[in-house]
Amino acid sequence: MNNARIATTVLAGLLGTAAIADTKADVLVNYANIAEAKYADSLSTAQALQAAVATLIAEPTDANLAAAKEAWLASRAPYQQTEVYRFGNAIVDDWEGKVNAWPLDEGLIDYVDASYGGPTDDNEFAVLNIIANPTFSIAGTEIDASTITPELLAETLHEADGVEANVATGYHAIEFLLWGQDLNGHGAGAGARPATDYASGDDCTGGHCDRRGQYLQAATDLLVSDLEWMVAQWAEGGAARAEVLADEGRGIVTILTGMGSLSYGEQAGERMRLGLMLNDPEEEHDCFSDNTHNSHFYDGQGIQNVYLGSYTRVDGTKISGASLSSLVAAADADLDKELTGKLAVTMAALGDLKAAADGGFAYDQMLEAGNEKGEALIMGGVNGLVDQTKSIERAVTVLGLDNIAFEGSDSLDDPDAVFE
Amino acid sequence: MNRILPFVLTAVLGAHPVWADGPGPEVVTPLIAQSVSEHILPRTQAFAQSATALAETAQDDCTTAQAGLEAGFHQAMDDWTAISHLRFGPTEHDDRAFALAFWPDGRGKTPKVLTGLLQSDADLSEAAIREVSIAGRGLYAMEFLLFDQPVMDVGTGARRCAVIAAVATDIAANAQAIAADWQEDFGDELTNPGAGRVYHTPPESVQELFKAATTGLQFTIDTRLGRPLGTFDRPRPKRSELRRSERSLRQVEMSVEGTQELAMILAQVNPALRTRIGAAYDQVHVLIDALNDPVFASVSDIQGRLRVEILQIQIAEVRDLMLAELGPALGVGTGFNALDGD
Numbered sequence: 001m002n003n004a005r006i007a008t009t010v011l012a013g014l015l016g017t018a019a020i021a022d023t024k025a026d027v028l029v030n031y032a033n034i035a036e037a038k039y040a041d042s043l044s045t046a047q048a049l050q051a052a053v054a055t056l057i058a059e060p061t062d063a064n065l066a067a068a069k070e071a072w073l074a075s076r077a078p079y080q081q082t083e084v085y086r087f088g089n090a091i092v093d094d095w096e097g098k099v100n101a102w103p104l105d106e107g108l109i110d111y112v113d114a115s116y117g118g119p120t121d122d123n124e125f126a127v128l129n130i131i132a133n134p135t136f137s138i139a140g141t142e143i144d145a146s147t148i149t150p151e152l153l154a155e156t157l158h159e160a161d162g163v164e165a166n167v168a169t170g171y172h173a174i175e176f177l178l179w180g181q182d183l184n185g186h187g188a189g190a191g192a193r194p195a196t197d198y199a200s201g202d203d204c205t206g207g208h209c210d211r212r213g214q215y216l217q218a219a220t221d222l223l224v225s226d227l228e229w230m231v232a233q234w235a236e237g238g239a240a241r242a243e244v245l246a247d248e249g250r251g252i253v254t255i256l257t258g259m260g261s262l263s264y265g266e267q268a269g270e271r272m273r274l275g276l277m278l279n280d281p282e283e284e285h286d287c288f289s290d291n292t293h294n295s296h297f298y299d300g301q302g303i304q305n306v307y308l309g310s311y312t313r314v315d316g317t318k319i320s321g322a323s324l325s326s327l328v329a330a331a332d333a334d335l336d337k338e339l340t341g342k343l344a345v346t347m348a349a350l351g352d353l354k355a356a357a358d359g360g361f362a363y364d365q366m367l368e369a370g371n372e373k374g375e376a377l378i379m380g381g382v383n384g385l386v387d388q389t390k391s392i393e394r395a396v397t398v399l400g401l402d403n404i405a406f407e408g409s410d411s412l413d414d415p416d417a418v419f420e
Numbered sequence: 421m422n423r424i425l426p427f428v429l430t431a432v433l434g435a436h437p438v439w440a441d442g443p444g445p446e447v448v449t450p451l452i453a454q455s456v457s458e459h460i461l462p463r464t465q466a467f468a469q470s471a472t473a474l475a476e477t478a479q480d481d482c483t484t485a486q487a488g489l490e491a492g493f494h495q496a497m498d499d500w501t502a503i504s505h506l507r508f509g510p511t512e513h514d515d516r517a518f519a520l521a522f523w524p525d526g527r528g529k530t531p532k533v534l535t536g537l538l539q540s541d542a543d544l545s546e547a548a549i550r551e552v553s554i555a556g557r558g559l560y561a562m563e564f565l566l567f568d569q570p571v572m573d574v575g576t577g578a579r580r581c582a583v584i585a586a587v588a589t590d591i592a593a594n595a596q597a598i599a600a601d602w603q604e605d606f607g608d609e610l611t612n613p614g615a616g617r618v619y620h621t622p623p624e625s626v627q628e629l630f631k632a633a634t635t636g637l638q639f640t641i642d643t644r645l646g647r648p649l650g651t652f653d654r655p656r657p658k659r660s661e662l663r664r665s666e667r668s669l670r671q672v673e674m675s676v677e678g679t680q681e682l683a684m685i686l687a688q689v690n691p692a693l694r695t696r697i698g699a700a701y702d703q704v705h706v707l708i709d710a711l712n713d714p715v716f717a718s719v720s721d722i723q724g725r726l727r728v729e730i731l732q733i734q735i736a737e738v739r740d741l742m743l744a745e746l747g748p749a750l751g752v753g754t755g756f757n758a759l760d761g762d
Contacts, residue, residue, distance in 0.1 A: 087760060103527075121658050122526050139654070162654050165526070265760030277518050277554040278529060369551045393755045397623070401753075 022322030024248040027309065030321030031255055032241040034311045035085050036234035038302075041078035041314045043227040046220070049075050049174075053220045057213040060198035069178050073291055076171065078314055080298030084306050087266070088257030091233055091240040097164075098154065099226050102285060104167035106176045108160070109215070111206055113183055123163045130157060130168070131211045148214040150222040169222055172286070177216045179288035186281055186368040188360065190290035253401050255324055259303050260392040263346075267299050268385035276378050281364040290364065293357035296381060300350040303388075304343040324395075332398040339391040346384030353377045442751010443689055448622045449611070455629050455685050456607040460506060463678065464599040467499035471588075471595035474562075478588035482581040486566070489584065493566055493665070496591065497559055501671055502678035505636025507758060508628055509609070509618070510601035516594040519550075520558040523661060524647060529555035531571050534564055537583050538575035544586035546593065558594075560662070562587050567664040627752040629686060630742075635757040636679045637739040642759070644672050645732040648716040655719040663715040673708050676701065676735065683742060690749045697746065700738045707731045 052071040056064040079100070085092045107116055107127035119126050128136060134146040138160050145152060157168035167173055180193030196205040198213050206212070233240035244251045275283030284292040305311045309323025329336035356377055357363055366374025442448070474492035477485055500520060503511075511517035522530065533556030542548065549557065564571045565584050572580065610628065613619035619628065643661075648668070650656035660668040680701045687694035711727055718724020743754060 105527075120528050122528070122656075162651055260756040261760035264756045265758050269758050273515070273518070277515055278522075279553045280529070280555075282527075369553065389756050393627070393753075394620075394624075396753055396755075 022309075022326045024252055024327065025245075026322030027255075027324055027327055028245055028248065028251040030309050030319075030323070031251075031306065032234055032244055033321065034306065034309070034319055035082070035240070036231065036238075037311055037313055037319050038078055038082045038085075039227060039231045039234055042075065042082060043224065043231050045071070045075035045078060045314060046224050046227050050220045050224050053174075053216055056195070057198055057217055060195045060209075062195050065178070065193075065195040065198075069289070072171075072175060072178055073289065073294070074314075076286070076291060076294060077298050079171065080295050081302035081305065081311070083266075083299050084258045084262050084302040086258065087261035088254035089240055089244070091243065092230070095226070095230060097170075098158065099170040099223055100172070101158075101164065101167040101170055102172050103165060103282065103287075104172055104176070105163075105165040106167075106173075106181065106288075108157075108166050108168065109173060109176060110180075110212065113181055115183075116181070123161075123165050125160055125163065125166055128160075131208050131215055134211075148211060148218050150218045150225070153215075153218055154222055169219055170226075171223065172288075173219050174216065174223065175286060175288045175291075177212065177219065182281065182284075182288055182290065182364070184281075184364065186364050186371075188290075188362040188365060191288040249401060252324070252327070252399060253396070255306060256392055256396050256399075256401070259306060260389050262299065263303055263385045263392065264389040267296065268382045268389075272296065272378055272385075273382045276367055276375060276382075279367055279369040281367055283367065284363055290357075290362055292363040293354045297347075297350045297354040300346050300381070300385070304347055307339065307343060327399065328395050331400075335391065335394055335398055339388065339395060342384065342388040342391050346381065346388055349377075349380035349384045353381055442623060443749075445622045447689060448626050448750065451686055451688060452622065452625050452629065453611050454688075455682060456602075456611055459681050459685060460503075460602055461599075461607060463499070463503045463681075464506075464510075464595075464602050467496065467503055468592075468595045468599035470496040470499045471592040475585075475588040475592035478581075478585040482584050483577050489566055490665075493559070493562055494667070496595075497563075497662070497665075497667060498670070498674050500559055500595075501674035502681075504675060505632045505639075505679050505682070507635070508632065509606040510598045513601060514594075514597070515554075516598055519554050520591060520594050521560060522554045522558055523560045524643060524659070525555065525560070529553070530561055530564055531568065534561055534571050534583070535574050538571070538579055541579075544582050546586075546589055549586050549590045557587060557590055559591060562591065563662055563665050563667075623750075623752055626686070626750050627755055629682060630747060630750055630752050631755050631757055633679045633682045633686070634739055634742055634747075634754060635759060636675055637735055637742075638757075638759055640672055640675045641732055641736050641739065644668070644675065645716075645728060645735070648719050649725065649728060649732065650719070652725070655725060657715070657717050657719050660716045666714045668715045669708065669711055669713065672731070672735075673705075676704055676708070683738075683746070686750060687746055690746075693745050693749060697738065697741055700734070700741055704731070704734050704738060707734055 049068065049071040052064070052068040056068045082092075083096075083100075086096050087093060105120075105123050105126040106112060107129060108125055109129070110131045111129060112127065116127070125138065130136075130145055130148070134144075136143055136145065138156075143156060145157070153168045153173075158166070160166040160168070176191075178193065179191030180197070182189070182191045184190075194205055196203055196209075198209055198216075199205065200209060230240075232238055235241070244254055271285050281287065284290070285295045286292045307324050309325065310318065310320040312318050325336055325340060328339065353366075356366075361374070361377075365371060366378055368374065470492070474489070474496045477488045477492045480488075482489060504517075504521065507517055511520075533553045537544075537552065537556055555561070562584070565580070565587065566572075574580075575583075609618050610625050613621050613625050619625045647659040647661075648655070648657050650659070657663075661671050662668060683697055683701070684694060687697050707727075707730060711731060713724060713728070716728055719728055747754060
């Protein structure tokens, strides 16, 4: 390790850069440490959600529903910052569909408004309503859903019939069960599910309240156990950590792949611009809770803090160490400045979007056709994300990783292998 | 993407060893110029012409012009699909490509938006159409207007003609804008990279072109063919692209033709490799000609499915060959594309 550091330093000196560069190995260890901390924060906030949900089901008051919603919102901030680990880390990508699949045909899970429609060309089970139906058949198989368990959700109902929109588990299923459908269209306001949807006896609204409670608890328990598993993958001796540390070049490519793929194809394209161009409030990432602005903001922040090698935990502790930024700076100080600057521009744009939404200009309203102010706010984020991707590609080049990408990184040279 | 970046890039890249792994600018720059002059400019102009012709036909009395509209649609769709891999620069400006080609449409938004337009008396001026959801604009919406009976039955004949004319005019405007941008500005941008421009160095320009060809193939493999194939247990023939106008296989053919033209220009960097890539493409055409299943209806039976899968595998071989050998020969990596993500 010391020899490697000296060698890098000498090389940096030869290139005319004064700064002492971090080694690739140091950068990768810090990257893994930050992953462990982010997933641990996601877990602790999900455990708080689990407790709040249990209280809500035991005592379905407005205050307890509000507390559960608050807990859900708090759990999203650390989790969204982990999304930069998805692309490139196959262990994360194979797993993440369990916890954060989106968009969903929520009629699979519970009652929906008549305006939602019925089964579609793509999904026969778009209005299955598991909560109202203890037994049903999927593609010829009779399903016994008389007791809704985490196993039933994970193994039988999630992605039922091979349709990705059949999301039975994870944050967005829980979000739907707490908020309900957002029927405000382009108007402000989130879903307005009453707490009595969890009441017992005659007070029950929406029907089958006991089964709804069972579903909510099972989905939340499952989220917690899925996050426990992912924390273990990044702990000392965990498989995800080992994979990243196995090969320095490939490890660095993994970091850049996560940053570039999330920035461009996923966030700028699929989540932000496509929704805007469809003018469709259902295209909000956190559509039931109207939390989309935070979801976008923390995704962006995750990209930035991975590059800078620094993450502030939910309890305020700061994890900081060797950074990709310093590696890039050693190879090309101007490029590091360019990329650091672009990440900051993106965060300023996403910050504007978040501030506007926090101030009452709902993301639904921004998506409305002809809403120029909303379009400008969203496109500010999109343009920043697209622009930073170009510099991330340049970082791959200046670090001499092009050829490694061809040999080593599934998602740079064979995206379908990882993203299916 | 807005080509006017939020701030000017000032990095000076001259000092970097960017040529270390690839051929020099004297080799690469002519390939970029030729890609623009022999592939991009003629193809984007052809699309602008056929889109304009479709719009002109639509302005005539469309109640009697169904055959002419259908022919015009097929020509415009051929020409678009042959450039549909060029998803950078002019196609991304003002979201033109998004507005031309919204597909796949997993949640059935196109018929929904069109039904709304056909039933209402909303303004259909050029400016008004630009504010409509992309699900109701472009060539894939035009297919529903001309070939989907339920959508064709909505509203009055006069309203239907007005919607067809408005959608066609919008298509033509975007097609003309793409061709004009390439002609007047972006061709130069790509061919003459430099500090402060969109592309800093010739390898960045070449990477953009290389990425376009490989991403175009990836879309055909994963989406044009992968969606109807579904899984062995659950094939999805209804998800075939443009099945209502029976163009699913034709789409594969035109996208292959477009990427091939570009790949063969870039592959001049290594004549032996170029011969192999050309042979792999030839095999794709043999399979397409023999398939005789315009909408992939046969993916539900074992024999038919196998033939579609073989076509998919052969296109994947072309792409793998380009990734494994053409990229390194050009000295570029794959980079990021819009299909990254889920």
